[in-house]
Amino acid sequence: MQTNASIEDIYRSESRRVFATLVRLLGDFDLAEEALQDAFKAAIEQWPRDGIPAQPVPWLVSAGRFKAIDGIRRRTRFTSYEDVAEVAEAIPDETPAPDQREHLEDDRLRLIFTCCHPSLAPDAQIALTLREVCGLSTEEIAHAFLTPAPTLAQRIVRAKAKIRDARIPYQVPEREELPVRLYSVLRVVYLVFNEGYSASSGVSLTRHDLSQEAIRLARLLLELLPEPEVAGLLALMLLHESRRGARSTADGDLVPLDEQDRSLWNAELIAEGSALVGHALASRRVGAYTLQAAISAMHAQAPRADATDWQQIVGLYDALLRLEPTPVIELNRAVAVAMHQGPQAGLVLVEGLIAGGHLQNYHLAYAAQADFHRRLGHVAEARAAYGRALALTQQEPERRFLQRRLAGLAE
Numbered sequence: 001m002q003t004n005a006s007i008e009d010i011y012r013s014e015s016r017r018v019f020a021t022l023v024r025l026l027g028d029f030d031l032a033e034e035a036l037q038d039a040f041k042a043a044i045e046q047w048p049r050d051g052i053p054a055q056p057v058p059w060l061v062s063a064g065r066f067k068a069i070d071g072i073r074r075r076t077r078f079t080s081y082e083d084v085a086e087v088a089e090a091i092p093d094e095t096p097a098p099d100q101r102e103h104l105e106d107d108r109l110r111l112i113f114t115c116c117h118p119s120l121a122p123d124a125q126i127a128l129t130l131r132e133v134c135g136l137s138t139e140e141i142a143h144a145f146l147t148p149a150p151t152l153a154q155r156i157v158r159a160k161a162k163i164r165d166a167r168i169p170y171q172v173p174e175r176e177e178l179p180v181r182l183y184s185v186l187r188v189v190y191l192v193f194n195e196g197y198s199a200s201s202g203v204s205l206t207r208h209d210l211s212q213e214a215i216r217l218a219r220l221l222l223e224l225l226p227e228p229e230v231a232g233l234l235a236l237m238l239l240h241e242s243r244r245g246a247r248s249t250a251d252g253d254l255v256p257l258d259e260q261d262r263s264l265w266n267a268e269l270i271a272e273g274s275a276l277v278g279h280a281l282a283s284r285r286v287g288a289y290t291l292q293a294a295i296s297a298m299h300a301q302a303p304r305a306d307a308t309d310w311q312q313i314v315g316l317y318d319a320l321l322r323l324e325p326t327p328v329i330e331l332n333r334a335v336a337v338a339m340h341q342g343p344q345a346g347l348v349l350v351e352g353l354i355a356g357g358h359l360q361n362y363h364l365a366y367a368a369q370a371d372f373h374r375r376l377g378h379v380a381e382a383r384a385a386y387g388r389a390l391a392l393t394q395q396e397p398e399r400r401f402l403q404r405r406l407a408g409l410a411e
Contacts, residue, residue: 003048010056011040012209016135018060020107023114024170025061026068029132029160034071035064042067108133109220110172115159116184117168124159129188131156134210136195143394178225185221186233186289189214193237197244198395211241228283232290235276239296242269254401258305270300291320310340327358331365338372347372363392367402379409 015036022032022039039060053059115129130136138156142149162168173181196210218234246260277297280290295316302308317333330353338346350369359365370385386406393399 003052004044006052007040007043007047010043010052010060014057014060015040016133016213017108018057018064019135020111020133021057021061022064022068023111023132024107025065027170028164031068031071032064035068036060038067038071039064106220109217109224110170112185112188112217113172113181114163114168114170116181116188117163118181118184119166119168120159120162121155122184124155124162125184126188126191127152127155128159130191130195133188134192134195134213136210140195172224175225179227182221182225182227182230186229189217189221190233190237190289192217193240197237197240208244211237211244215241228280228285229287229289231276232280232287232293235273235280236289236293236296238269238273238276239293239300242266242273242300248397252397254397256401257299260305262303265300273297274300286319288320288324291316291323295320308339310336314340327353328362331359331362331368335368338368343372343375347376361392363389363398366392367398370402370405374405374409383409 018039019032019036022035023029026032026035042063043056043060047053111133112129115132116125120128127141130141131138138153139149142152193211193214196208196212196214215234215237218230218237222230222234242265243257243260245266246262246264247255249255273293274297277290277293280286281294295313298309298313298316313336314333317329317336321329321333331350334346334349334353337349347369350365350372353359354365354369366385366389370382370389373379373382373385383406386402386409390399390402390406393402
């Protein structure tokens with residue numbers, strides 16, 4: 001039983017690393033996924049008897065490769081033994097060395113750039129990377145995109161077919177190509193982080209493994225391409241991650257930012273993130289991630305919630321909206337305005353967004369609307385808005401938080 005539990009832990013922590021290497025070796029997403037499952041099936045059969053290898057990742061890669069070769073040889077579409085031998089021979093006999101995990105030519109980094117190839121549509125790039133690099137389910141990705149799951153599934157299938165048919169290379173682009181390919185990659189990495197920092201659905205508020213994976217990938221990117229916006233993204237994620245320990249109670253209940261115990265915030269991550277923000281701002285090539293990191297740094301630098309410089313945060317959101325005029329950023333700015341000028345000012349902005357058709361299916365818009373009504377003493381309006389937010393929320397800790405707020409209205 002202990003061995004089986006260890007195999008489950010290895011699957012959670014290492015399966016996407018194994019998968020990425022198998023994609024490189026086999027040159028096909030579906031074949032690599034099948035080989036990955038076969039490798040772990042072999043581990044379940046052999047490791048309880050023989051013991052877990054000292055280096056399980058190379059063992060799994062090797063097992064998956066051999067299983068794939070066996071599968072190729074069994075397939076009837078090949079007309080002669082020579083064809084089978086040629087295909088099997090083309091699969092490299094390579095296994096990753098344990099000390100190469102942080103190398104720039106990391107297989108998962110290659111896989112991200114492959115999934116973010118410009119010949120793929122932007123939404124397909126993101127969906128494919130979240131599915132294949134990070135192992136998110138189609139349902140989780142669909143929720144992040146506010147898109148029906150069948151639509152996302154077809155998007156992923158078409159993207160895989162495009163990579164296969166167009167023979168898109170599995171490699172990190174040449175340095176001169178990197179800047180034009182970077183935006184999609186950064187967006188994907190941040191979506192991965194967001195899924196880990198605030199899980200889109202389920203019983204857990206966060207998925208620490210995904211956040212750590214996104215931060216690791218951002219560090220690799222920064223080493224590969226030391227651009228200010230890469231530093232800005234890494235800073236943003238580090239500053240968010242610094243608050244993880246204060247975001248929920250021991251029972252898994254959500255704690256809002258203004259109620260968090262700031263002594264639980266990670267000072268090392270705040271220092272590193274703040275330094276990266278400073279370097280990115282000093283470059284004067286300021287992008288959206290750097291501005292968001294600057295906002296997060298303002299929160300991190302406030303010793304208490306009531307000491308937050310909301311006026312400066314509103315100004316940073318104004319600058320951010322000029323770069324990315326999206327409804328979600330407008331919503332975040334409305335919350336900052338409410339903290340600076342009062343809930344009535346924020347309520348006007350949020351209700352304008354909802355009435356205009358923006359964010360009408362976004363639970364956080366109704367949660368903000370409800371909070372402003374609550375603070376203004378509008379009990380009936382707050383109750384209705386909390387009800388709408390609850391109907392749209394898929395994450396259990398958020399549901400419990402909204403239910404507590406709703407129950408508190410009677411008091």
